[in-house]
Amino acid sequence: MPLLIPAAVGLAFLLLPLLALLVRAPWRSLPEQLTSPEVWQALRLSLVCATAATALSLLIGVPLAWLLARTDFPGRGLVRALVTLPLVLPPVVGGVALLLAFGRNGVIGQWLDAWFGITLPFTTTGVVLAETFVAMPFLVISVEGTLRAADPRYEEAAMTLGASRFTAFRRVTLPLIAPGVAAGSVLAWARALGEFGATITFAGNFPGRTQTMPLAVYLALQNDPAAAIALSLVLLAVSIAVLAGLRDRWMTAS
Amino acid sequence: MTTRSARRIRRSLRATGAGVAALLALSGCSSESSGDAGSSSKPSGTITVFAAASLQESFAKLGKTFEKQHPGTEVTFNFGGSDTLAASITSGAPADVFAAASTRTMRTVTDQDATAGRPRTFVRNRLEIATLPGNPDEIDSLEDLTRPGLKVVLCDRTVPCGAAAQSALRTGGLRLTPVSYEEDVKSALTKVVLKEADAALVYRTDVRAAGDKVEGVEFPEAAEAVNDYPIALLKDAPNPGAAGAFIDLVKSAEGQKVLTAAGFLTP
Numbered sequence: 001m002p003l004l005i006p007a008a009v010g011l012a013f014l015l016l017p018l019l020a021l022l023v024r025a026p027w028r029s030l031p032e033q034l035t036s037p038e039v040w041q042a043l044r045l046s047l048v049c050a051t052a053a054t055a056l057s058l059l060i061g062v063p064l065a066w067l068l069a070r071t072d073f074p075g076r077g078l079v080r081a082l083v084t085l086p087l088v089l090p091p092v093v094g095g096v097a098l099l100l101a102f103g104r105n106g107v108i109g110q111w112l113d114a115w116f117g118i119t120l121p122f123t124t125t126g127v128v129l130a131e132t133f134v135a136m137p138f139l140v141i142s143v144e145g146t147l148r149a150a151d152p153r154y155e156e157a158a159m160t161l162g163a164s165r166f167t168a169f170r171r172v173t174l175p176l177i178a179p180g181v182a183a184g185s186v187l188a189w190a191r192a193l194g195e196f197g198a199t200i201t202f203a204g205n206f207p208g209r210t211q212t213m214p215l216a217v218y219l220a221l222q223n224d225p226a227a228a229i230a231l232s233l234v235l236l237a238v239s240i241a242v243l244a245g246l247r248d249r250w251m252t253a254s
Numbered sequence: 255m256t257t258r259s260a261r262r263i264r265r266s267l268r269a270t271g272a273g274v275a276a277l278l279a280l281s282g283c284s285s286e287s288s289g290d291a292g293s294s295s296k297p298s299g300t301i302t303v304f305a306a307a308s309l310q311e312s313f314a315k316l317g318k319t320f321e322k323q324h325p326g327t328e329v330t331f332n333f334g335g336s337d338t339l340a341a342s343i344t345s346g347a348p349a350d351v352f353a354a355a356s357t358r359t360m361r362t363v364t365d366q367d368a369t370a371g372r373p374r375t376f377v378r379n380r381l382e383i384a385t386l387p388g389n390p391d392e393i394d395s396l397e398d399l400t401r402p403g404l405k406v407v408l409c410d411r412t413v414p415c416g417a418a419a420q421s422a423l424r425t426g427g428l429r430l431t432p433v434s435y436e437e438d439v440k441s442a443l444t445k446v447v448l449k450e451a452d453a454a455l456v457y458r459t460d461v462r463a464a465g466d467k468v469e470g471v472e473f474p475e476a477a478e479a480v481n482d483y484p485i486a487l488l489k490d491a492p493n494p495g496a497a498g499a500f501i502d503l504v505k506s507a508e509g510q511k512v513l514t515a516a517g518f519l520t521p
Contacts, residue, residue: 099448099450100448104405104450105450121450122434122451200441201441203434204433204434204436204445205410205435205437206433206434219410219435220412222335223412
């Protein structure tokens with residue numbers, strides 16, 4: 001089987017770096033590394049922000065996916081391409097773009113500051129925005145694909161029976177595409193959890209407020225590699241636990 | 255290939271005893287400090303210099319000068335955070351010269367036995383407050399930064415500029431809660447350039463390099479937060495002769511002129 005060897009190389013390439021993390025982990029000092037309050041602070045912030053970013057993505061991303069899949073308007077192809085842009089954009093560019101838009105001196109941010117006294121950089125809200133910017137396209141793409149695969153005649157049938165468009169969407173379409181929404185949410189959540197570039201550029205780094213786990217890992221690497229490895233292990237464990245836990249319930253259900 | 259095997263022999267020699275190691279260190283030291291290896295045989299070929307990000311402008315200039323003085327040479331640079339550079343050197347990056355923004359960072363390289371001879375301090379850098387152009391918040395002292403409502407960014411304490419900021423604050427007996435601990439001095443400065451922060455503690459040289467995009471405010475506590483910049487020839491340098499000559503240029507009167515013009519202080 002000529003494909004077996006490159007396939008094995010591919011698998012090894014993906015798994016070896018993660019194994020190296022386990023091999024070089026400072027197991028003996030791990031308990032004290034991981035019980036420090038800073039670690040828990042960063043982990044808690046990471047989980048809260050990733051969850052908030054996923055919720056925000058659901059709120060505005062599912063309607064956007066519906067718009068792209070179910071309606072016809074001029075320039076839809078272009079809009080669809082623009083939605084996927086954050087997927088390929090270097091996250092740090094996303095962070096700079098967010099600063100220029102929502103920063104205190106930004107295109108929108110200066111009005112937020114002048115009218116409401118709201119500034120987003122250096123705040124936890126800023127972290128959520130940065131994570132949403134990077135993670136939402138995963139959800140939109142995933143939900144749009146599911147919507148295209150779902151038969152629109154069920155919605156049409158509901159509407160001929162007197163349901164409004166919104167009721168049909170809520171009572172018929174949403175349950176129909178639930179597995180796709182769930183899979184998209186997991187992807188978005190995992191991406192938000194690992195977000196680094198846009199977060200450190202837009203929201204800065206302050207323990208307890210904007211310092212998420214990836215930021216803590218990066219800064220620990222500067223002068224305490226053992227701590228960085230320990231923090232990486234936590235992030236790896238959380239990611240594996242979430243993906244494994246949700247896979248059985250949602251992803252294989254579709 | 256020959257240099258690599260020679261290096262391997264040297265390594266095994268080193269393993270035979272501490273005395274040999276000391277001898278080698280001594281010989282490395284003498285060849286670096288006298289600079290004879292550089293001036294007697296004409297420097298040629300490529301040298302790779304790993305240098306702190308804050309040295310970018312002045313070292314680029316010195317590299318051009320060196321290439322002009324020694325035709326046939328080429329100086330390539332890798333600018334970055336000192337700690338990141340130190341980590342890549344100790345894990346085997348092929349570099350000839352390392353110039354760090356703090357002695358602590360250089361120590362991580364010397365601790366791994368990766369330098370030839372003792373690192374020498376060639377410039378010093380002190381902190382300055384970078385404020386918005388025109389200093390609209392009227393910041394005149396380090397204490398002014400602790401005013402409530404002022405958005406100040408510092409470097410994270412894990413990087414040299416952050417460590418310096420902490421010792422300046424300690425000297426002044428001040429407590430300052432910034433809005434962010436930035437990952438390096440340039441990103442701290444950027445937050446002020448983009449007007450997202452009102453002030454940042456950065457190096458004097460960064461304020462100068464930013465031109466009129468920020469305004470610098472000096473403060474007395476900065477005298478206690480001076481970073482020494484050490485430079486060293488690396489032990490596994492592929493081109494030690496030319497590298498030694500480059501270090502000589504950096505330490506020469508001509509090199510010091512370029513560096514002080516950028517805002518560095520002579521040691």
